[in-house]
Amino acid sequence: MPYPPLPGSPGSGAPDEEPQKQPAPFDYNERLIGLSEDLGGDRPAFNARKERAGQAGPLRQVLTIAASLALVVVCGVVVYALFTRGDDAATTAGTPSTSDTPSTSTAPTDSASPGGGSTDVSGESSGRPGWPGTSSPADPGDRATPRSTIGPERLSKADVPRPWEFTYGDVTLKARYLDGKDYSGCKATLKRPIRKLGCDYAVRVSYKAQQGNLRLTHFIYDFGTVEAAGKAAAQIEPHHVIPPTEASLPDYTQGWFKVKDYGKYVVYTMVTANDGITIAKGKEYTSYGNTDLGAEILFRM
Numbered sequence: 001m002p003y004p005p006l007p008g009s010p011g012s013g014a015p016d017e018e019p020q021k022q023p024a025p026f027d028y029n030e031r032l033i034g035l036s037e038d039l040g041g042d043r044p045a046f047n048a049r050k051e052r053a054g055q056a057g058p059l060r061q062v063l064t065i066a067a068s069l070a071l072v073v074v075c076g077v078v079v080y081a082l083f084t085r086g087d088d089a090a091t092t093a094g095t096p097s098t099s100d101t102p103s104t105s106t107a108p109t110d111s112a113s114p115g116g117g118s119t120d121v122s123g124e125s126s127g128r129p130g131w132p133g134t135s136s137p138a139d140p141g142d143r144a145t146p147r148s149t150i151g152p153e154r155l156s157k158a159d160v161p162r163p164w165e166f167t168y169g170d171v172t173l174k175a176r177y178l179d180g181k182d183y184s185g186c187k188a189t190l191k192r193p194i195r196k197l198g199c200d201y202a203v204r205v206s207y208k209a210q211q212g213n214l215r216l217t218h219f220i221y222d223f224g225t226v227e228a229a230g231k232a233a234a235q236i237e238p239h240h241v242i243p244p245t246e247a248s249l250p251d252y253t254q255g256w257f258k259v260k261d262y263g264k265y266v267v268y269t270m271v272t273a274n275d276g277i278t279i280a281k282g283k284e285y286t287s288y289g290n291t292d293l294g295a296e297i298l299f300r301m
Contacts, residue, residue, distance in 0.1 A: 155220055155265070155297065156182050160205045164216075166292050173288060175207035175216050179246060189219055191240045198228040206247055209285065214273040215249035216285050218293055221266045233261035241268055248272045254279070256286040262294035269293070 157180030186199035252272035269290035
């Protein structure tokens, strides 16, 4: 059957979502509400403490008055001492003190101070955790890295794992590198409706697995900013991608795809296979393959 499969057919091109976590055994909001209700039983004891504090009010007032009187006396002594020292200084001929001489030095400005630059350490979003910024001092001339350019400056086919090996729990996947290509633009692999969103260049890498019964291909598109990548990932469908012949398994009978944005990059993953591959296995290669490459991209930022 042609790739992608027709809508509604088995293994059709709906993106294969990442494995979902099991729901929590209880609703956290309900647990918090229950905690608040449990604490309600302690409120009478808290009120009793307030009442006991109120009973000690007269003693506190006496202490406050005594402290105020002592403070007045101390202030009077200090004022008297200052005036006495002022009279003594007036009778002494002296030179201008350091504080009287205007200083010729100027305080360093922010731009001149070492480490004056800043580093953006805010979290990503595009579904991603926050990434730590560098701990080394920034050059004063450096500007903060905008969040919109999260991801390595540039990628190539040499940056992908060769071979690819993945383990998660009981799942173990392996694939041998087949071939790849670095494209100077996106026209050869991506149609205009998506390309015009800001695609700069593309990278393709292909793997073979399962004794040659499955082929895994990734297309990596650089859209320049997180915002553009997010828009593109939300719109890309299989008919927007132009895969070369070597990207698909010859005479494949089933296929899957997944597309997701990682920083400023969009990873489009397609898997083609013959009838010797189960649907579950095909989905594993599609979903985990996409996610693992995306993590590799973000790790290189």
